[in-house]
Amino acid sequence: MSGVCGWLGAGRRRAGMGTPAGAPSMRLLRMARELHRFDGAPLQTLLADGGALAVAAHAGSAHLHSRDGLLVALWGRPQLAGAGGDVATAVAQRWQERGLEVCAALSGPFALCLLDSVNGQALLAVDRAGCHALQYQCRDGDLLFASSLNALQAHPQARRELDPQSLYNYLYFHTVPGPATVHQDCRRLLPGEYLHFRRGAARRGRYWQIDYDEAAARPFAPQRDELIGLLEAAVRRAAGAHAVGAFLGGGTDSSTLAAMLGRVGGAPARTYSIGFDVPGYDEPDYARLAARHVGSVHHEHRVTADEVVAAVPRLAAVFDQPFGDAAAVPAFYCAQMARADGVHRLLGGDGGAELFGGNERYARQAVLARYERLPAVLRQALLEPLLFRLLTGERPALLRKARRYIEQAVLTMPARLESHNLLQGYGPGRVLERDFLAEVDAGAPLGQLAEAYSQSHGLSQINRLLALDLRFTLADNDLPKVNKACELAGVEVGYPLLDDALVAFAARLAPRHKLDGVRLRPFFKQALRGVLPGTALRKRKHGFGLPVGHWLRRHAGLQALAYDSLSDLKARRIVRADFIDTLLGRHLPRHPGHHGTMVWVLMMLEQWFGQRETAVHPPEEAHDELEIRQG
Missing domain, CATH: 3.40.50.620 (HUPs)
Incomplete structure (x- = not known):
């Protein structure tokens, strides 16, 4: 996949400050190497006074323009009406004519980085679906950006502190949802978003969002x-x-x-x-x-x-x-x-x-939503008291099933979607160290879901x-x-x-x-x-699901990797050691398919920590074959 990276202003000499070590070309090389470290895609770069861009991509997915201090790099396969074969030059012209409107004129998968070093401006944008990523960091009036956090972190001015809230969000979602990233003060553009940076100030905006039309069905x-x-x-x-x-x-x-x-x-x-x-x-x-x-x-x-x-x-x-x-x-x-x-x-x-x-949960939510349409007096005066207060002790399977149905149905959306969330099921206080938990907002993930869900208010539940x-x-x-x-x-x-x-x-x-x-x-x-x-x-939607729990119980090599990783994770004071012991010793043997997911999530967290700590960036003075074009 490769990507794009660069900066505007980073590394310029300021009053009372020294210039960061290394020439601009070497700093750009350090960042760019991270873009093609795995797939070996060809690198192309542009340099101008106070700005730099690099793209790593195979033929057809890299588009560059450089003229009079205006640098443009597009990664992906964008289309722009009237661009012909040179979409980067067409973007530069559209920018000079219409400014930010250029984002909405682009279609297809892309990450756009435009630097106007003469006027101290930059424009970043990603496609409408978020097929390509862009992260950015504003430091001391400068802008750093890259499609890969590893590339951004390779710049000597990048801030590298980890964000405890993002680590918590990872344990909740099993990924770090945007616009945050795992690093403090580093943000990711969401689908259909742009960032306009001008003379040290950044403004984030949306140039596109999906527009649902719920009119009557056509033939x-x-x-x-x-x-x-x-x-x-x-x-x-x-x-x-x-x-x-x-x-x-x-x-x-x-x-x-x-x-x-x-x-x-x-x-x-x-x-x-x-x-x-x-x-x-x-x-x-x-x-x-x-x-x-x-x-x-x-x-x-x-x-x-x-x-x-x-x-x-x-x-x-x-x-x-x-x-x-x-x-x-x-x-x-x-x-x-x-x-x-x-x-x-x-x-x-x-x-x-x-x-x-096409997701099975859409049908499940439609079934749960039917409960809301029952008369309130029937729900609150009869069904809920009967199932939750009067019928105690051993209950027939049908009543147990009815109670589970109502327990989910009475939750508001989108909290209802998270009724099977692993972290919530265990309880954050049982999983996480007290000091770590004190640094984060345990309600933030659900709040983030609720905020996004509220933006589609007025639409049908399926949309x-x-x-x-x-x-x-x-x-x-x-x-x-x-x-x-x-x-x-x-x-x-x-x-x-x-x-x-x-x-x-x-x-x-x-x-x-x-x-x-x-x-x-x-x-x-x-x-x-x-x-x-x-x-x-x-066929029901399945994807390429991995039998993690099965192998964790039966394969010595994966067992050793997981157990060693979770043992090392204890020392980071994020996840409680007693929870890890209970997870491996009691939960996993009882239900490997369910609890194996949490073992995998924790193992990958520790594996990521280990890779981050052992990564070695080449020194600033290292030489490599890289075309540096002056804008």
């Missing part, structure tokens, strides 16, 4: 034809001229991409899937059936526990902040298999569920859930997971289902076309009937 046939056309166009744009393949799990989204890739490519698509030798996790039959139906050339690999052990430290190194989704492991091995097959770019189906209504998942599930978790896994494997990745035109189309769909009672994405499935096999349309 099916023209909508179906429009969707098919948009899918083909999106896959064609995402594929480009690279040797391209697609992830294939056998579900609706990945099967759709495989089918469309075969259509637009004029040859059978190359598809790749992962399995496990563990019942309940191994689903190669779905992928094979989908591959046979769409006529793709299919490849499979079964991930072993030994491969998981080998991948853990490598993944901890490529992620620039703690990341606890174990599905990164199979995503990496799938991308590595594609790379060995000569594929340089993979297409992923991420985003389809969050646009068209409110989709908007929330686009932000937290997709941009904070799923996209970083696949991006980093592919970067480690040396493969680019594209997300056709997040094409801007498809996102706009999905926003115009009537709510009942995304969730009809408890039927998930009814419109999408009906529109693709005939294109996809019935197994793909019926």
Whole structure:
């Protein structure tokens, strides 16, 4: 995946201050090295008085412009109407003519960095779905930025202190949700956001947000034809001229991409899937059936526990902040298999569920919402007293189930979504050291969810859930997971289902076309009937889930890695030692599938700490072959 980095003003001499060690070109080299450390993408750089930019990307994903102190770098595959083949120059011209309006004119996946060193201005922006990342830090009137926190931290002026609240948020979400990062005073742009920096002051804004239209449903046939056309166009744009393949799990989204890739490519698509030798996790039959139906050339690999052990430290190194989704492991091995097959770019189906209504929890929330529609007197005067006060002791299974249903249904949204949150279930006070807990706001994660959910007030519940998942599930978790896994494997990745035109189309769909009672994405499935096999349309969303709990109980190597990591974590005074002992000695043996997730989350936290502490940056005086262009 590579990326972009640079600064405006950092390193200039000020009155009463010395110049930081190292020439600007060496500081830029230190940052840029972090961008291509894993995939070896070519580096290109620009330098001007008080500003610097570097892009690491393969052909077609790096766009640079430099003239009269105006530097522009775009990473990704952006489109700009009328740009021709030189989108960076077109962006520079649009900036000079219309200023910040240039952000809204861009489409496609991108990270934009524009430096106007003459006027002391900078503009940063990321695409509407957040396919590409940008972090920034303002220090003493200067601006540092990078798509990778590791690259940003390589600048000598970067602040490196960790943020306790972000570490807490990681334990809650298993990722660090934006706009915060794991480092203090370092922020990440959210999807559709920009940062305008001018003479030492930064202003953050939103140039785009999804606009749901909940008007009456339009006729099916023209909508179906429009969707098919948009899918083909999106896959064609995402594929480009690279040797391209697609992830294939056998579900609706990945099967759709495989089918469309075969259509637009004029040859059978190359598809790749992962399995496990563990019942309940191994689903190669779905992928094979989908591959046979769409006529793709299919490849499979079964991930072993030994491969998981080998991948853990490598993944901890490529992620620039703690990341606890174990599905990164199979995503990496799938991308590595594609790379060995000569594929340089993979297409992923991420985003389809969050646009068209494909997650199982949407149906569950629809069922729970029915309780709210019962008369208040029936709920409060009869059902709740009966189940919570009168029926005590041993209760029949049906009554226990009814009580659990009401316990969740009475929670307000979005707190209801977190009723199974691991950290909340254990209790933060039982998990975390008292001194660490005193430094953080334990209610902040839920507050962050509630604030985002309130922004979609007035919409149907399904669209409110989709908007929330686009932000937290997709941009904070799923996209970083696949991006980093592919970067480690040396493969680019594209997300056709997040094409801007498809996102706009999905926003115009009537709510009942995304969730009809408890039927998930009814419109999408009906529109693709005939294109996809019935197994793909019926398959429940699963992804490349990893049998962590199973292997933690049965594989000595993974056990040793996890137990050693959690033992080392005790010394950091974040997680209580007695909780770790209870987790490993009592909880994990009783329910490995459930508690194995927390073991993995804590192991990856310690692995990330270890990688951070052993990382060695080259000295300022180091030499390397790097083209430095003066703007």
